[in-house]
Amino acid sequence: MKDLFERIIADKGPLGKWAKQAEGYYVFPKLEGPISNRMIFNGKKIITWSINDYLGLANHPEVLKIDGEAATEYGMAYPMGARMMSGHTKYHEQLEQECAAFVDKEAAYLVNFGYQGMVSAIDALVTKNDVIVYDMDTHACIIDGVRLHAGKRFVYRHNDMESFEKNLKRATKMAEANNGGILVISEGVFGMRGEQGRLKEIIALKEKYNFRLLVDDAHGFGTLGEGGRGTGFEQGVQDGIDVYFATFAKAMAGIGAFFAGNKDVIQYLQYNMRSQMFAKSLPMPMVKGALKRLDMIRTMPELKENLWKITNALQSGLRAAGFDLGTTHTCITPVFLKGEVPEAMALVHDLRENHNVFCSIVVYPVIPKGLMILRLIPTASHTLEDVEETILAFSAIRTKLENGDYKKIAAAMQ
Ligand SMILES: Cc1ncc(COP(=O)(O)O)c(C=O)c1O
Numbered sequence: 001m002k003d004l005f006e007r008i009i010a011d012k013g014p015l016g017k018w019a020k021q022a023e024g025y026y027v028f029p030k031l032e033g034p035i036s037n038r039m040i041f042n043g044k045k046i047i048t049w050s051i052n053d054y055l056g057l058a059n060h061p062e063v064l065k066i067d068g069e070a071a072t073e074y075g076m077a078y079p080m081g082a083r084m085m086s087g088h089t090k091y092h093e094q095l096e097q098e099c100a101a102f103v104d105k106e107a108a109y110l111v112n113f114g115y116q117g118m119v120s121a122i123d124a125l126v127t128k129n130d131v132i133v134y135d136m137d138t139h140a141c142i143i144d145g146v147r148l149h150a151g152k153r154f155v156y157r158h159n160d161m162e163s164f165e166k167n168l169k170r171a172t173k174m175a176e177a178n179n180g181g182i183l184v185i186s187e188g189v190f191g192m193r194g195e196q197g198r199l200k201e202i203i204a205l206k207e208k209y210n211f212r213l214l215v216d217d218a219h220g221f222g223t224l225g226e227g228g229r230g231t232g233f234e235q236g237v238q239d240g241i242d243v244y245f246a247t248f249a250k251a252m253a254g255i256g257a258f259f260a261g262n263k264d265v266i267q268y269l270q271y272n273m274r275s276q277m278f279a280k281s282l283p284m285p286m287v288k289g290a291l292k293r294l295d296m297i298r299t300m301p302e303l304k305e306n307l308w309k310i311t312n313a314l315q316s317g318l319r320a321a322g323f324d325l326g327t328t329h330t331c332i333t334p335v336f337l338k339g340e341v342p343e344a345m346a347l348v349h350d351l352r353e354n355h356n357v358f359c360s361i362v363v364y365p366v367i368p369k370g371l372m373i374l375r376l377i378p379t380a381s382h383t384l385e386d387v388e389e390t391i392l393a394f395s396a397i398r399t400k401l402e403n404g405d406y407k408k409i410a411a412a413m414q
Contacts, residue, residue, distance in 0.1 A: 014365070026345065026361070034059045035253075037382040041358055047386045049359040049376040054223050054331060055303040056381030057293055058253035066292040067285050074284035083110075083270075087281025095291050096258065102294060103221075103229055103244050105260035109270045112282050114218060114247030114257035115141040120273035121243070121259055122185070123148045125214070129180030131171040135159065135197065137190050139216060151180065158190070161201050168209050182210065188217030188231030189224065192362065192375070194332030196220070196231055203240030212242040222251025223331050228297050228304045243269075248286075252293045256282045306380035307331060310387060314378050317391045323398075333376040334362075335394065339401055342410030344372040347397055350406070355393035 012019060015027065024030070031048060032040040035058035039048045057063050081087040092110055100108035111117025122145025126132060130151050134142060137158040146153050152174050154167035171182050186197035202213060217230045225233025230246065232238030243265060247257035259269055271277075297303065311331040318325060324336040339347065341363045348361050351374075362373040376390070400406060 022345075026348065029358075031358070037379065037386050039358075041352065044356065046352060046356040046358045047382075047390055049333075049357065049378070049382075049390065051379065052219070052250035052377055053253045053379050053381070054251040054307050054377070055228075055253070055297065056306065056379050057251070057296065057303070059381075060296070062296065063253065063289065063293060067289045070285040070288035074288075076283050076285065078284050079281050081281065082277060082279055083281045084277050089281075089284070089287070091284065091287045091291070092281065095287050095294070098291065098294055099246075099258045100260050100266075102298065103232070103246070103260050104238055105244060105262070105266075107263040107266035108258045108260040109266050109273075109276075110282055110287075111257050111259065111273065111276050112279060113255070114216075114245070114249060115144075116275040116279070117257050117259065117273065118142060118216060118245060119145040119148065120275040121214070121245070121269055122146060122183070123274065124269055124272035125212075125243070126151060126183050127180065129175075129178040130183060131175045131178075131180060132183050132185065133164070133167050133171045133211070134185040135164075135187065135190075137192065138185060138187055139191065139218070142185055142187075142216060146185075151178070159195055159198050161198060164198075164202065165205060168205065168211065171211075172209055181212065183214060184211045185214045185216070188215050188220035189330045189332065191219050191332060192366075192373070193326050193334050194328030194330045195326075196224075196234070196329045199231060199241065200235045200237050203237045206240060213240065214243040214245065215241045216245045218245070218247045218250055218257075219330065219332060221246035222297055223304065223307060227301065248290050248293070251297070252290060254286055254289050254293060256286050256290060303380050307378065310378040310380065310382045310384070313384055313387045314376065314382075314390070317387055318394065321391055321395050323394065331378050333378060335374040335376065337372050337374065337398065337401060338370060339372050339406065340370060340410075341372075342414070343401065343406040346406035346409040346413075347372075347401055348374075350400065351393060351397055355389075355396065357390050357393045 035053055038045050079087040079089050096108040118141035126149055128150040132146055132149055132153040135158055136155050154171050156167045157163035175182050188197055220231035222228040224231050232241045242261055244260045248254040315333055326334050326336055344363045351357050360375045
């Protein structure tokens with residue numbers, strides 16, 4: 001028999017094994033100073049393209065004011081306990097009503113973290129007789145929710161409607177045999193490459209198949225659709241989404257999330273999502289702060305307009321400079337380049353140290369070998385100057401990449 005920690009110390013896990021080389025720089029970097037278009041990294045000001053503060057609300061004076069006032073009035077503890085026991089307030093209910101109205105659903109229920117909420121919502125929505133059909137590229141919270149499912153699940157190729165229908169057919173057979181139902185799960189916006197989920201086409205198949213659709217719209221809420229009401233509005237199919245999910249951690253620049261849908265289903269979630277029933281309720285500064293943020297999204301269309309002004313300038317500028325942005329239809333801006341992992345590391349180092357541009361990098365095994373994605377998240381607080389400097393920096397690093405400079409640097413470091 002082994003000591004449990006023997007394996008943990010020897011095998012640090014797929015990411016943890018890189019900790020020595022990567023920690024503090026490529027992973028767990030520290031961005032300091034107020035959340036904005038330019039933050040401090042390793043003591044230096046750099047253009048920050050890695051924060052999902054889409055609408056620039058994180059440091060908006062009105063947001064800071066309400067967050068501060070709520071913290072002074074209530075502290076961070078109130079209300080104490082889980083919603084079900086002693087953590088319920090009229091403000092939580094007000095926020096739920098306002099979120100539901102905003103996304104045009106009958107009811108909504110708050111969850112403390114989107115991730116935990118999603119895991120529990122999936123767990124609550126299905127029994128072992130039901131079947132789940134989900135997109136291959138969905139977020140980890142959906143994957144983990146599906147892991148809890150004791151029944152059958154089918155995964156379809158990312159945004160591939162042929163693969164979707166094939167799996168839906170299989171799921172239908174299985175559900176008929178078990179006398180169960182089908183839950184389909186997609187994202188509104190896929191966070192890695194910026195594609196919208198093909199909600200319209202998925203929903204059109206409701207004519208032919210019997211299923212319910214859960215949509216994780218973490219990146220669509222606030223950024224897409226009329227008034228920032230999300231991807232369902234963008235595609236004109238909000239009615240066809242049976243359970244809508246958005247987090248406050250991105251466009252709302254806060255913490256918390258909500259599910260919205262028909263009132264019976266939302267009440268069912270309220271009484272059955274274990275991670276919420278047995279965990280402390282959202283503290284008041286989060287709730288009051290979210291009410292304010294939602295109001296600002298509703299009444300300040302210029303926030304979304306600024307976001308799209310920057311997004312359009314960045315994406316058209318990068319495309320004009322010959323960069324491959326894949327098939328993004330959202331603000332998320334992936335730049336696809338060719339190179340192995342060590343080259344990618346040298347390139348990012350150069351980008352941060354010599355060009356003062358900070359963005360996330362995605363490499364193998366998340367994407368195929370030989371490919372890297374530099375992922376940029378534009379926000380309403382960026383400027384056209386940021387865009388211009390970034391495009392120049394990207395052109396410079398591409399030349400070095402093509403000349404093999406990063407390959408040489410990486411080889412010299414080994
Ligand atoms: C698509 C998606 N779903 C869910 C979450 C989790 O939300 P939260 O940060 O509120 O836990 C995230 C991100 O962080 C996300 O990108």
